[in-house]
Amino acid sequence: MPSKLNDEHYRNMSRDERMNIPRWRSAALGQFNEENRTVEMSFASETPCLDWWGDKEILRCNDEAMNTERFAAGVMPILFNHKRDAVVGKPTRIWTESGRAYAEIQFAQTEEAEKIMGLVKDGFIRGVSVGYRVNEWTLIEKGHKSEDGIEGPAWIATRWEVFEASIVTVPADASVGVGRSLPFPDDFENNIVPERSSGELKGGEKMSTDEKGKPTEEKRDANPTGVASAASPVNEDEIRAAAQRKERQRCTDINTLCDKFDIESEQRSKWINDGTNVETVNRELLEVLSTRNATRVSVKPEMGAAEEDKLRAAYRDGLALRSGIAIAKPADGAEKMRGMSQRDIARDILMRAGEKDVLQLNADELFVRAMSSSTYSDLLNATVKLSMSQGYAEVDTTFEAWTVEGTLSDFKTAYRYKLGGAQEPELIPENGEFTHAKLDKEKTAVQLGTDGIAWNYTRQLFINDDLDILAKFPYRIAAAFKRKINRLAYTALAGITYSSANGNLAAKAGVPSTETLSAARQLLRKQKDFSKKYSLNLNAKYLIIPSTYETTAEQLLRSLADPAGAHSGVANVFRNSLDIVVDTALDDINANAWYIAAAKNQVEGIEISYLNGNKTPILESKDSFDTLARSFRMYLDFGIAALDYRGFVKNTGK
Template sequence: MHGTLDLPALRRAADLVLASFDEADRSVELVWSTGARVRRQPLFGEPFDEELSLDPAHVRLERLNGGAPLLKVHDMGTLDAVIGSVVPGTARIENGRGLARVRFSDRAEVEPILADIRAGHLRAVSIGYQVHRFEISRPASGPELWRAVDWTPFEISAVPVGADLAAGFRSAEPLSPCVVVRPGAPSPATRTSMDETQTKPATPDVATAPAPDVARATATPPTPDTDALVARAQAAERERVGTIHDLAGRLGLERGFAEDLVRRGTGLDEARRLILDKVADASDRTRIFPQVTVPLGGRDERLLRREAVSTALLHRYSPTLFPLTDQAREYRGLSLLELAREFLTQAGVAVRGLSRDEIATRALHSTSDFPEVLSAVTAKTLRQAYEVYPRTFTPFCRQVLATDFKAMHRVQIGEAPQLLKVNEGGEFQRGTIGESKESYRIETYGRVVAITRQVLINDDLDAFTRIPAMYGTAIATLESDVVWGILTANAAMADGKALFHADHKNLAGTAAPPTVTAIGDARAAMAKQTGLDRKTVLNIRPSFLIVPAALELTAEQLVAQNLTPAKTSDIVPASIRTLTPIAEPRLDAASATAWYLAANPAQIDTLEYAYLEGQQGAYIETRNGFDVDGVEIKCRLDFGAKAIDWRGLYKNAGA
């Protein structure tokens, strides 16, 4: 049985052979694999052993021999991460080991890395490889064995420790076979003396001639049983080395500790005991911070400090909107970079000697509270700008919440059936309520704002205060565009007719400016609107006079309460003065003369707008940047709107 899996690029540790360093061409020999068996722990399923076949027929060396890159810690995202390359044609397999020579770049930024390699501080390298074919078998005892019989190494990286904790480090020294001598076979000492004897030139001295038994042992080739014992000994040694490095890597121990256990020939049981002792010693150490967190008034000091710094930054943005508190005064004059240094120090990070760039980078990617402060400041400025933007549609529209993104069906409920007289002993007659359906759904709108390390270095406060505020205004503007666009577009309702239509009896037959007479005619038309049975009079009373910005002054004069007319004919009835004027400049783009009346949504449906439940208005979400080097802030709006009933609205095209 066989199948196909989609596997990512894998990594294994390897070693530099420092004795092979060549100063002339800045190159060094390295062992990129010994193929030893290592234990893999998948996210799901049981652990298995992985073994890389170093049969030359099973390894594709074209990419290494084509000058594969030498990287910094497997960083394949930037050109600066390339610190050298494999010398073309040097990748090879010898004596069960993968070897290659790499040459380092002449760039100045590579010199510190090269200096550490010369001094022996950097010894570890790791390979990235892709497996094309596994052969899986189940040994008599132990987990499954996944043997890679077709695989490609494609890059080599200089790393402080092995890149993959599940892969043990490989020693730069080749494994030596252990010969097991059976009775009647020559001992290791005899075999060594035989080899030395064979390397000396032959002399007629009889005393140096080998004994007959030794000569026969030398001439006799190893038996198949001996080959099997040697293979098993090699496999056991590979398992010992791989297991020691695997345990040490998983528990976060130093590479040198595992190498010392390997060199001393420590058995697996003893190695496990020593590794556990090492971990226990490390856990007993106490990490000391320069500050102690003490709850103040029931609140954690970290939270109080975070709020104080946020307030200080918001005060710099707008002193009138965000007054300075007593706790924030000590942070008032600090720059962004100084605040980043402060938070790193509070988190126990040593910052002495760090450059501005290093401080900014660590502040954005450490466990300090600084990214939280930046996110809070950005969110508050965006929310503040969103809330203060004038949304003139809210008085005459109804807000609802949507539980999902499916289409919402709104029933336009008709009038209740008229009550009929019930005679003594008679039955109550059943009636029906007419209905008409309107449907719409909410849509998602959003953008991402990024706070980069350049912002911190440049102390650019506007980048995460004014820019997010502009996004807050843009979100509120979008809501107004959607709602007012319903009136100006005059789209069709569920009956196939436009929102304002003569058949709906909500469109003036004669265009006129908003005068007492014209408004009186509109009020009368709304009052005479009938139910869906076309019989029941609804007596709808308008509450809002909606005009474009060009007619705002006219509307205000009509409803003014403190004007005394010069003559009786100019008196504005009290019923008109109770109207609330709403001026909206978006209406001017469609018509600078058209005006509208709208009923209170508590009396009858007019326009309806909806947010996703639990996320009313602008929703802010933050994370440490992945596409950018900094903090990303996502602004999202889930919003929709629709005209539900035409009977609560009236339009006059105006003169």
């Protein structure tokens, strides 16, 4: 085994050697469960990250790709600081979900484990290092793409195995967190390094390489890396400790320089992830400072409006899908976005906008910074609007079938006029005058009102990644707007003056039947104009009933034979002659009364008026500095008026 696994050693590795080298990822512990002595972590995702050589590495996180044989066999310990004689627990579960890999750790009941568990419980230790090895690669060369759009050069691990996890006091790079992937610097012994496995190129062909990284068909030696066999005497702890000290010192020195000269996080991460030594960083830092201080016009690259709209649509649909809202055609990329938390999305938006030190922001700072971003604010608005629109469109209401729709341009009282006197036009004799219609006696007032509700998307909801206020709440509120209009329409229907004088109240009460429906239909046909001279011959179009009569009405209007007939040979004259409208709003008003109505616009009926024809709620939002939140409000301007009693006949029912 080499005495020092230095930068030069890694840089000179062939592609085949890189395939076989063990790797590790940093992760952070989740919430501690004191009762079960357990803690969870997410240690891998399918998000591309740079490996030590600067290539993208992607771990496929699904049950087929992740090999958990060591866990199943009970030989996967949980260590402390990678010390093999410091076993502090065991994994109780390892699983994949939504493109991420998770593990649950249970602490042992030993003195050493109790100490470590106490530090984890109190928040003094949060770091984890998970070791794994890749058994099968798919390589995407530069200029090529994978089937799911990953651009080369990239290394995709399609089969990999978790073999060790350690709770660590000092992660290699706390600023990177979950997703950083590097070679394992100190576990090259034979019991971890696997037999050489061939990789796959684009198209799936198998390959191997010679010492210079060129493809070859020849078999390589059984020990291609030159790593010593198990018989070689080595001090593993000493090598491990030295490598960790060196790596920590390198990262500390680079971070100190970057903090001193205000270097952007992207450049900082590149130096750290690429394994660049401090001497090289100092040299390149001079070039960065020289470029920064040069007198020139700085042009910041910006994302095009169309691309930004596509990205926002993907985030919006991803949040909606995650909250359970069905979308017929989600935007491209929405399925991948649905696994991201609100904080993940906020960080991504800020980083795309060129914001500095985004990864170092705590949850409170991230919320404030995100709320100042127009892109993130637009995303919140778009998500709420999508939820609102679907809630209003998908709610099951029935008033639209038999009411008429009107438009008003302001909130002043308006009037709907009806013709007085003889409605029929009169013959004009030669040189005679037109007869003026009388409009002053028959008119009905209509006026708009505004219904609305407000709510906040708060800092706590952002930190808790609670989507209800963004997705579910607007859906339900929009549905409530439409249900209220529906309820008020039926209230107006029931509130019309029904009387024998108006000729719109059935003389004989009873459930819908051939007899009662025939009598109601006759009353509707005999309705007269306002002069009381001429019959309007209105045809019944709708049977409007509470749910009390739903089955009775279905039998009455769908049966071939008259349900009231003495035998089946009596034809049902009402079969399919009326549209049945059933609504429980009538149950709440009067569960016995039912109505028939003429077709729309035969006479003035019940009108639902909207301001300038806008039938859907209006959404507005703004930042609320008083409550650390984004405030939303939803409102709708509408009015309901019963214009004419003559288009409806009522039967008080059983």
